[in-house]
Structures are given as C-alpha cells and as structure tokens.
Amino acid sequence: MNGIAFLASFLRTGRLHGIGIGSTLGEVDRAVRHRFVDVVDEQGESLRRDHGFVEFSFNPGEEWVMSGGSIELHRLASGPDMARGWARTMGVEFPRYVAWADVREELGRLPGAPELTVGDQGGFLEYRAAASGVSVIVVDDEEEERGYHAGHGDVWSVSLWAPVQAVSSGSG
Template identity: 85%
Template sequence: MNGIEFLASFLRTGRPHGIGIGSTLGEVDRAVRHRFVDVVDDEGRSLRRDYGFVEFYFNFTPGGAWVMSGGSVELHRLASGPDMAEEWALTTGVEFPRYVAWEAVRDELVRVPGAPELHVGDQGGFLEYRAAASDVSVIVVDDEEEERGYHVGHGDVWSVSLWAPVRAS
C-alpha cells in the first residue's frame, strides 16, 4: 500500500493499521511491529510511543492498562529524513513519499467509499482539514513562500492526527 492510500483510509476510518482510540498497548504492539521509543510522563499517567515520524499517545487507566488516546503521522519529518519512510515500509508495508501533497490525498479520498466530510479551518500559515466522523485532522502548509527542500512546501501535508473527541454528556 502506498502512503497516499493509507492516509485516505486513515481519514475515512480513524484506524491506522486497524488500531485507534481505545486500543490497548498490546493491540498496538500486535498491529505495528516497528522499533520505537516510549516516553512516560513524570506521573506515569501518559505515554508517547514514538516510531520516528509516527507517534501514538496513551493514557493509563484506573484498571491498570495503557489505552490509546490519539496519534499522529508527522509527515513533515520525512522531508529531512526520508530514511524513516524506508524503515517504515520494511516493517509495515506502507510506502510514503518524501513529500505528500494534500491534493494527492484529497484525490484519493474521493475514490474511497464512505469518505468523510471535511471542515476547513485556518491555523495561521496552515489549513486544518478536520473529519469529525473519524476524529482525524490533516494540517496542510498554506504559505505560498514555503518551497520543498529540507522542509515540506506549500500545499504539502504537515501532519495527520487522530484525536479523542470530547462528547457532550
């Protein structure tokens, strides 16, 4: 699978590699077999699992389990470190290009059955495309002066994030 197809699926489902909000650490370990670094906060209640340009976030529950609360695919890191994408492809089978144009992801998303509606917001130099149905947001560089090179350029995806929704009680 290529990275563009992966991102379109992620936007539609909110479940990268079949895991998502509420998945346990064990489920993540079974789904993603890639080297990582764990960073636990001082209180031992939150965990960030860093796979390079992909990160998942966990909270420690009163029942004694780590449960996923969010995640992020930091695509901007690939502009300066394309070797991360090569390593990821070897362990996950998903091949990401050095730069990911939002237009390519959007074009793929329209081909995906059940594509979510996207709400656009200005983030000061970035645009945020938020899919409330899947709890995923895409941050895209919106500065005409930004050119591709060691960094992503205008129209490129900066990151794709999964976030736990705040539900009204």
C-alpha cells in the first residue's frame, strides 16, 4: 500500500493496521512487526514504544493500553532508510516527503471522509478530524524548502489522540 492512501485511511478511521486508542500492547505487538525501543517513565505510569518514525503511547492497567500514537513523517526527509524498513516489515511505502495536498486529495476519494477543522500552530497548520481522533500537522512557512526536513505544504506529523470524555456530575 502506498503511504498516501494509508494516511487517508488513518484519518478516516483512526486505526493503524487495525489498532487504535484502547488497543492493548499485545494487540499492537501482533499488528506491528517492526523493531522498536520501549521507554517507560520512572514511575511506571506511561510507556512509549518508538518504531523510528512511528510511535505509540500506552497507559498502565491490567495491561498496557494505547492512549495515543504518531507518525513523525518529518523524520523521513533525513532518514529515508526508516521508510524502506517500514515498507519491508509493514507493507506500506512512504515517500521521503508527504504533500498535504496529496493526502487531502486521497481523503476526498474515500466514503465517509471526516470533516476537518484547521488551526494555526505558529509556522504549522493543524487539521483535526474529531470523528476519528486524528490530527495532521502541516508546514505552513512559505520559506521552508524541502531538504533534510519537510518543506512548505508537507505533512510534519499525524497524531492519534483520545477524545476528551465528558464528565457527568450527579445530582443530589
């Protein structure tokens, strides 16, 4: 699968290789067969699994449970070997640079594409799909050129986040 179609699907569904918010560490291990480094905080209250340009965050409980994730596409500009390794193990081929226009075009072809809201992040734009819990950070500085980093109009990262749960208060 090509990386553009993969990202559009992720934006629509909030799922990466069938996993997402609430997936257990065991489910992630079965879905993602790529080398990684685990980083657990000193209190044992969070785990970050780093697969290079793809990272997942977990919260503890009876099992570690996914609380978020990100695809750090900007890392591919200076480390194209990461993309080749991911293609070999996961079957998804990412280009060195990912143009947001290409992802939006592909997303527009999918049935049930989510509505996106946009916000300014100081040199970046953030496109949020509340329905899927996915946000895309895009380089918005016209002077940024492609090189060892993403350039103007390129996707910097794509993140999965847990929706904020409404807190109900009891009446007395």
